[in-house]
Amino acid sequence: DQQVKQNSPSLSVQEGRISILNCDYTNSMFDYFLWYKKYPAEGPTFLISISSIKDKNEDGRFTVFLNKSAKHLSLHIVPSQPGDSAVYFCAASVNNAGKSTFGDGTTLTVKP
Amino acid sequence: DAGVTQSPTHLIKTRGQHVTLRCSPISGHKSVSWYQQVLGQGPQFIFQYYEKEERGRGNFPDRFSARQFPNYSSELNVNALLLGDSALYLCASSLYALPQETQYFGPGTRLLVL
Numbered sequence: 001d002q003q004v005k006q007n008s009p010s011l012s013v014q015e016g017r018i019s020i021l022n023c024d025y026t027n028s029m030f031d032y033f034l035w036y037k038k039y040p041a042e043g044p045t046f047l048i049s050i051s052s053i054k055d056k057n058e059d060g061r062f063t064v065f066l067n068k069s070a071k072h073l074s075l076h077i078v079p080s081q082p083g084d085s086a087v088y089f090c091a092a093s094v095n096n097a098g099k100s101t102f103g104d105g106t107t108l109t110v111k112p
Numbered sequence: 113d114a115g116v117t118q119s120p121t122h123l124i125k126t127r128g129q130h131v132t133l134r135c136s137p138i139s140g141h142k143s144v145s146w147y148q149q150v151l152g153q154g155p156q157f158i159f160q161y162y163e164k165e166e167r168g169r170g171n172f173p174d175r176f177s178a179r180q181f182p183n184y185s186s187e188l189n190v191n192a193l194l195l196g197d198s199a200l201y202l203c204a205s206s207l208y209a210l211p212q213e214t215q216y217f218g219p220g221t222r223l224l225v226l
Contacts, residue, residue: 006154031211032211032212036217041219042219043116043202043204043217043218043219043220044155044202044217045217046214046215046216049212051212089154089155091154093211095211096160096167096168096209096211097206097210097211097213097214097215098143098145098160098162098167098168098204098209098213098215099145099157099160099167099168099170100155100157102154102155102156103154104152104154105153
């Protein structure tokens, strides 16, 4: 049973608009959530994270929202830029980010 | 500063063979984690090592083993290769194995088993 799910395999957005990537989880023990971005032929790069004691974390154009009761988190990118086109992975961990459980990723395409 | 490096970048093996993948963490980083990423899926945790001690193991068979050396580099070994072991193998490092510490990933080793 997959504990972290990203139900949208792909998302296409116009440059300048908002991109919203979603992630659901089932394990209520998860206490730390992360988003990674991955370009082809590169490893995942850490983007932003949120602890389970918070419901929002913001870093520049990127904001992550956590809804613990719904076991749902989302990543908002505003405004979207063509360079944001990549695969985005949602990940979650229990007390150790080095042992994270990943979703299957969402491919974001930002069109100029 | 050099990031996480992995070798080789690509590898082709046949079923039943053995493979060794190598990872050099960022200088000063003492924790290394290994992940397997099958095409179309997200990375799946295999092992974590900190200060040469195994800190965690994912749901992988005993054919998978790893170790960490005194210089904090690490090896992942896979015995009796199966077709299903074909994947991108990622290594990530961090300073310590703290709960919310940023992980830095290498570019991965792409393994093809024929």
